[in-house]
Amino acid sequence: xxxxxxxxxxLIFDMDGVIIDSTSTHTRAWEEYLKRQGVETPRIExxxxxxxxxxxxxxxxxxxQLTDDEIFQxxxxxxxxxxxxxxxxLNDRTVPGVxxxxxxxxxxxxGLATNAEPANVExxxxxxxxxxxxxxxxxxxxxxxxxxxxxxxxxxAELLQTQPENCVVFEDxxxxxxxxxxxxxxxxxxxxxxADLSDVDLSIRSFLDPGIEPWLxxxxxxx
Numbered sequence: 001x002x003x004x005x006x007x008x009x010x011l012i013f014d015m016d017g018v019i020i021d022s023t024s025t026h027t028r029a030w031e032e033y034l035k036r037q038g039v040e041t042p043r044i045e046x047x048x049x050x051x052x053x054x055x056x057x058x059x060x061x062x063x064x065q066l067t068d069d070e071i072f073q074x075x076x077x078x079x080x081x082x083x084x085x086x087x088x089x090l091n092d093r094t095v096p097g098v099x100x101x102x103x104x105x106x107x108x109x110x111g112l113a114t115n116a117e118p119a120n121v122e123x124x125x126x127x128x129x130x131x132x133x134x135x136x137x138x139x140x141x142x143x144x145x146x147x148x149x150x151x152x153x154x155x156x157a158e159l160l161q162t163q164p165e166n167c168v169v170f171e172d173x174x175x176x177x178x179x180x181x182x183x184x185x186x187x188x189x190x191x192x193x194x195a196d197l198s199d200v201d202l203s204i205r206s207f208l209d210p211g212i213e214p215w216l217x218x219x220x221x222x223x
Contacts, residue, residue, distance in 0.1 A: 049194075111137070112125075150179050189204070
């Protein structure tokens with residue numbers, strides 16, 4: 001990968017809720033998995049949103065004495081259910097306009113920063129045929145501290161060889177926005193999951209939003 005121009009704009013994407021509208025599917029998968037475990041858990045969607053699997057498992061199964069390996073196995077089993085549900089729905093669940101948006105801006109350094117499991121990343125990027133656009137891909141296992149800490153976004157910026165202040169992050173969760181802001185980055189909020197996200201520079205429903213391109217042009221001229 002060639003060195004990025006010092007002031008070139010870079011784009012960094014979360015995956016769930018940004019590339020794939022998957023929150024309801026993750027909720028369904030957790031409901032099914034917890035049912036199999038004989039566990040009743042209220043407010044599943046609120047409690048899982050924007051978090052890494054080890055955090056979610058500890059929350060949902062916190063009354064059990066679990067080893068790190070057991071926590072991993074619980075998370076992996078749930079993700080297997082998720083992939084079984086989402087795979088046949090992939091084309092319908094991709095956020096409208098995202099593939100075309102990536103293609104239009106493929107000359108820019110583009111990265112992925114997601115708490116998702118590696119197998120989920122493979123499924124979504126390959127299934128949507130968009131892997132080629134990403135110069136850097138970092139998942140939650142690649143950093144010590146998950147969102148809302150800035151680690152994952154700072155790592156992607158490092159791999160893209162760009163400064164945090166030159167990065168635009170696309171996020172759909174409050175913890176993700178907090179992580180991007182803590183990294184010193186600009187943020188576009190996707191309202192696929194939450195109707196309102198505070199502390200974002202621009203709010204859009206999808207990548208078909210007519211406001212995204214003029215805003216990006218403004219950002220580009222700022223550099």
